Amino acid sequence: MKTIISALLLLSIFASSSTLVVGLVSCRPDQIQALTHFKNEFDSSDCNQTDYFNGVQCDNLTGVITKLQLPSGCFHGTLKLNSSLFGLHHLRYLNLSYNNFTSPSLPSGFGNLNKLEVLSLSYTGFTCQVPSSFTNLSQLSILDLSHNELTGSFPPVQNLTKLSILKLSYNHFSGAIPSSLLTMPFLSILDLYQNNLAGSIEVPNSSTLSRLEFMYLGLNHFEGQILETISKLTTLKYLSLSFLNISYPIDLNIFSSLKSLVMLDLSDNNLLESSLDSHSNIPLSLEDLVLLRCGLIEFPNILKNLQKLEHIDLSNNKITGKVPKWLWNLPLLRKVNIFNNSFASLEGSEEAFENSSVRYLDLAFNSFKGPFPKPPLPIILLSAWNNSFTGNIPLATCNRTSLTVLDLSYNNLTGPIPRCLSNVQESLVVVNLRKNNLEGSLPDMCYEGALLRTLDVGYNQLTGKLPKSLLNCSSLKFVSLDHNRLGDTFPFWLKALPDLRVLTLRSNKFYGPMSLPDQGPLAFPKLRIFEISDNNFTGSLPPNYFVNWEATSLQRNEDWRIYMGDYNNPYYVYEDTIDLQYKGIFMEQGKLLRSILTSYATIDFSGNKLEGQIPESIGLLKALIALNLSNNAFTGHIPLSLANITELESLDLSRNQLSGNIPKGLGSLSFLAYISVAHNQLKGEIPQGPQFSGQAESSFEGNVGLCGLPLQGSCFVPPTQQPKEEDEEEEEDQVLSWKAVVIGYWPGLLFGLVLAHVIASYKLEWFGKIVGPDKYKQVDPVRLFMTLDSRWDSFNNKNNVEQTKK
Missing domain, CATH: 3.80.10.10 (Ribonuclease Inhibitor)
Incomplete structure (x- = not known):
């Protein structure tokens, strides 16, 4: 007790x-x-x-x-x-x-x-x-x-x-690995992957037999003799020999004695071509065979003998020709990955998968042509992006009730998006049909209970309005509708989606105001990427427009990484893709972006007809790394609050009607690598410092009153003129107005509200009229995978800065 x-x-x-x-x-x-x-x-x-x-x-x-x-x-x-x-x-x-x-x-x-x-x-x-x-x-x-x-x-x-x-x-x-290790009486799992081990292992003369069942030796510096030793370990079930760096091709027949072998990984090795034909002797017990990056140029017919095979990975090889029809007849086959080869067709055409038991199928990044075949009946993941499939999306897709990920992006598919996709709403998590030639309206795919998290139909020819049924997909995180012909007002109603992280509407026919009289702050609290460029949005933005955003502080994972969606499971990882106007270059972001949903935010309102002052509340978005407000009709001063966005890397305010000085506080932004304020009505000296000295002259051109490097000539102010004191008073007025607005927004602080109202009443002259913005050319993006990672260092050099939009 x-x-x-x-x-x-x-x-x-x-x-x-x-x-x-x-x-x-x-x-x-x-x-x-x-x-x-x-x-x-x-x-x-x-x-x-x-x-x-x-x-x-x-x-x-x-x-x-x-x-x-x-x-x-x-x-x-x-x-x-x-x-x-x-x-x-x-x-x-x-x-x-x-x-x-x-x-x-x-x-x-x-x-x-x-x-x-x-x-x-x-x-x-x-x-x-x-x-x-x-x-x-x-x-x-x-x-x-x-x-x-x-x-x-x-x-x-x-x-x-x-x-x-x-x-x-x-x-x-x-x-070297001590030979006595192989005779330890109870050792069943040995994982030595990625070390600097070398030499070979000798099997000692001992009455104690090895009990090893799992052996992982990849990414070391072993010699070829190790394969002979391994062939004597007859209890092995799982064997990984990737990146062995052996000087000669591996003969698969050397594993013939491993009668209990279930998994064999030979990735990143050279294989003896003759040992891949159907006459070779390989353990028939194999269920999982990984031959990733083995330099294969022909389909390995040895697979025909493996009637217990469940998973085959032939990705990142150089295989050409047809995928044989007999592959899909293997009775237990569940997962097939032939990503990134040069396959031209599927033997059996539209009925190729008719009797297949495959659940996870990755055909992406090949040269497949012709109509897309009917998916296997038990399919869960279907990835076929970056091919040349034509014709309509098969209606049989709607009958695959286990379908979770559908990625047919970057093909030449035509016709409408099947309305019957709503039949699989109880399983469908990802729909990616980007960069095809699909037409018609966006169908209702969301009813109560729908699980959809990613909807990407960018770069098609869709028309009409957005279906309000999207609200039924309460798990939506990623919505990309860019480069279509959609005509609608801004979908303020999407604010009801509790976890929306990405919204891109670029290059459509959206129109109308971006702020409603009774709307107040923009109510998309978890939005991280907001892309509405090249539409016909109009009106002005209130000072408190960005107050409700949660992108006001950095929140990073322990490993500083996050994917666009929570799609990871033991069998596949799906990664979303998005393209951005970043540092003056239009590009599709694939592996160049990580952590963007956790740590960073981007905003692109360029190419519209927005007017009035840029909201000072933009300074609350501490996680913002890219801001593009170019090609609008914004007036007034550049907000001093921009100096609070310490993570900012790219700022484009060009082709507006902004006046006053460039805030000196921007010089304190240590990550700012690209800035353009060209073609405004700015005046005074360009702030000096590393953030400005490396910019191109074109970043400041078209401002008659601007002077100083990198523009030609120096600044000269006659002694009789005293613009500095006047500008300082104006800047002080802006700071007071901004502070009053922010203070006034928070409940209970009445004094802040009154002060904001009084100061704002003296600023009516800051609002102006607008003219139509010039459109700029865009570079067609190249598809990449996307794991979201720290910032895009490879684009921070001076050459990229020169590639501003024309």
């Missing part, structure tokens, strides 16, 4: 939650105290205290800690040699993975925990060699040191005779 009371007392002191953590009830007070001392050795400000103690288990009889699993990303700091951790001698399970230990090396103190059965230290940042004290861990059955910066020769694990799982991948171990 006394033990329980002491435990609860300590828990109340060191845990932030008042909820009892059941695992600690049986712990001795000294053990909880040691655990708390360990926690206090690190910065654990990102750690939920309850989660920390939830990873603890104690023996019900002795009260000693037997299990410790830290929450991911919880600890930061140095794991010292005298850490309290190494005093927990009764630990049997220790998992410190995914924490940031800045220790100069892997501490030898782990060797004190000689009762450990499981030790996981992956993604912990440890460096240097594995200490010899690890030989004391004689009870270990699982050791995971993967994804660190460990060096030296192979770790001293040969004496750990109870090991069943050894994971050393993604480190810098060098030298």
